[in-house]
Amino acid sequence: MHLDAKRLIELGVEAIINYLRRSRADEEYEKKTGEDTLKNQADLMDRVLSGYGIPYDQVSEIGSGDKISTRPVFQKVIEDLRSRKYQAIAVKEISRMGRGSYTDMGIIYDLIIDLNIFIITPYRVYDPSNPADLRQIRFELFMSREEFETTRERLMGGRITAALAGKWVSGAAPYCFIYDSSTGFLDLHEKESADMKQIYLYYVYGVPDFKNQGELRDVSYRALATFLKRHTNILTPEGSNEWHPMMLRRLITHERNIGIHRFQPKGQDPIIIYSPKVVDEDLFSKAMEKDQASRHKPRTKLDFSPCELAGLVICSTCGRRMIRQFSVQHYQRTDGSESIYEKEFLWCKEPGCTFLKYRSVESQLLKVLEVLETLDADKLRTYIENSANNDDKEILERNRIEMMDSLVTRRSNLKKRMDFIYEKYEDRTYDDETFQSRKSAIEKELNEVDELEKLYTGVKVDKKREINIQQVQKNISTVLKAYHSSDNKTSKNNILRAVFDHAIVEVIEKGKGRREAKFILKPKLRADILGGKSLV
Structure with a gap:
């Protein structure tokens, strides 16, 4: 049924909220053309709503439609609709309200039904009391979510492929590195990597002892933070000189400094990405040994000497x-x-x-x-x-048990995959070559599990040391x-x-x-x- 301005007023629509959101497609279009898609969207909806003669307000938001919880403007729109400040919502298309989880879609759908909220688009007005319109609303919400999932899967697939090729796919380059956009790989940031190497040298070998010229003083993270702030021009990753002990520990113990980065796709094993090293493995190992040995050392300031019972x-x-x-x-x-x-x-x-x-x-x-x-x-x-x-021994034993449990799970998953390819081979989905290729790959992984199980079974920690x-x-x-x-x-x-x-x-x-x-x-x-x- 066509709903004109008069009919909307008769149905109780006294005010309309026009929600504008820039979509991913809009962002890509702007990059190509330089146009302001949000302004174009506002102009379009102005032309549509002006013809109804009903007062309306426009609000805009820039961001993904994935979750309601990350869109404060749309949260306010929902509050206003619930308070009956507005009786209709105008959008360029229903997907602009959200492409989030089915829980989020349920919130939107229940709101429309419970409060009899009309949806106005440039091409149609949706009446929540009309079963055909409700069916179309459900279809639009469902399809917008499926479109979002398809886009996300495509993008994630691209990121995984790039990560397997050793390319950086995790946003901005981390501290000490720069992103080479022409190759997709990480290179060392000359100044930051030099500063980080100097920090390692200070931590491992000590800082200059100003009371005893020519000597070095061993330092904790806290004392090193004080030294860097007072006596060097080395800045934090945020560009300040306010160094903190925990920040230093996170930087020094991070494996990216020996060229190891991890990309963790959801529900999959991490992908290792290699890059140039900030420090050599020998210096990194010495820093790790000192970090582990310093667990119970007193955390004293640079200009303070610990007393007899400090940290004990x-x-x-x-x-x-x-x-x-x-x-x-x-x-x-x-x-x-x-x-x-x-x-x-x-x-x-x-x-x-x-x-x-x-x-x-x-x-x-x-x-x-x-x-x-x-x-x-x-x-x-x-x-x-x-x-x-014996805390260290207990930790080792606990880690060994956890590794054995993970190997059991991995073996079970591999056997399920093996059963699957046999089923596909039997129903002729896989030809001989595909079947043999995939079977060999799984058998190789099963052999790796066998070797790891032998290894971890053989290194059981004996708490009773000689x-x-x-x-x-x-x-x-x-x-x-x-x-x-x-x-x-x-x-x-x-x-x-x-x-x-x-x-x-x-x-x-x-x-x-x-x-x-x-x-x-x-x-x-x-x-x-x-x-x-x-x-x-």
């Missing part, structure tokens, strides 16, 4: 690492003289949590080593087996002697961290006044105390 002691209540607090208080005696009292505590940053006298905890850690030094071989072996930190008791005893004695002979707090921290992975402290009775708190200390020895080489 963990609060049992909240699980946070405890820090040193030092203060000096001056008291006036009754005779007028001044008394100076130094306070040194180990405290948790969580308000109202735990604090202890610093030297009491240090003393207890040393007593642990003194007791271990006096134990006989059997008791020492038992203690070490129960207290050495313990060299004589070397452990020697290590403990050496540690104690080195600790007591050193007068440098940072050196003492390094000595303790050579033996202890961490120590958990639990307060069992709070202190009051001069009465010290009572606590239980549960130290965890490092796994490498078990064997073969001297720790200090």
Whole structure:
């Protein structure tokens, strides 16, 4: 049924919202012709709506029609329609309202039916009370979604083909690289890659020590961030000098610096794309080794030297690492003289949590080593087996199990593919050559799975490592002697961290006044105390 202006007014249409959206086809057309398609669309709808004589507003949006959630303008249009501010929506074509998921299409369709919203296009007015019009609306919504999926599949197929050829397909070139539009490959950005290599050298070998000329100082990510900000002109990927520790860690540990990039199509295995290397693999490996070895190192500022217990002691209540607090208080005696009292505590940053006298905890850690030094071989072996930190071994074993599970899944999928090609061969869909080619490819993958299963079955992690008791005893004695002979707090921290992975402290009775708190200390020895080489 034809609906003219008079009929629309009789049906209760008092205001119209005209929604304009630039589509992908419009964008491609603009690139070729330079025309403003959004303005052309607005002019067209102006001519159409002017003839109805009903007040209308125009709103425009530039973006994909994939999701309602990513289109704030259309979200506002929906709100206005629900509030009955408008009784009709005008679009160039129904697909302009959206080509999103079936859930999104359901939202649009339910809105049209529940509120009796008329749809006005340049060629037709759709009446939601007319079954034929509703059928056409459903068809248009469905076809627009199918068109979108087809376009997306075509584009993704092109990206996968390009990625398999080693071309960059993941948007803007990452830090340290530039995109060569003529070849599709990545090349090194001269300045950024040089800066990144220098950052690796600072992290692996140290930064200049301004207190000791000619020497280098080992740095954490935090100290390196401070050094880069204060003493270099190296800028972040965003172009500022505000370096942050986590940003540095992400940059340094990223495998793209050795020329490895991963493109992950949805539901498929990642495709490896190779590029020129920012640093050589030897330097990258050294950085990774330092990163792994620095998990529990104290995160100190560049101009700060860690104290004896820095990064070692963990609060049992909240699980946070405890820090040193030092203060000096001056008291006036009754005779007028001044008394100076130094306070040194180990405290948790969580308000109202735990604090202890610093030297009491240090003393207890040393007593642990003194007791271990006096134990006989059997008791020492038992203690070490129960207290050495085996986290790394457990992670390896967990990764091994996960890999075995993934291989089982992969074998199952390959067998399904094999069954499929046999079915196609039996019903003559595949000729002999196609069948043999695909069968050989699957058999090759199955052989790879067999080899990987043998490999991971053979490397099962043995948590019970051989313990060299004589070397452990020697290590403990050496540690104690080195600790007591050193007068440098940072050196003492390094000595303790050579033996202890961490120590958990639990307060069992709070202190009051001069009465010290009572606590239980549960130290965890490092796994490498078990064997073969001297720790200090």
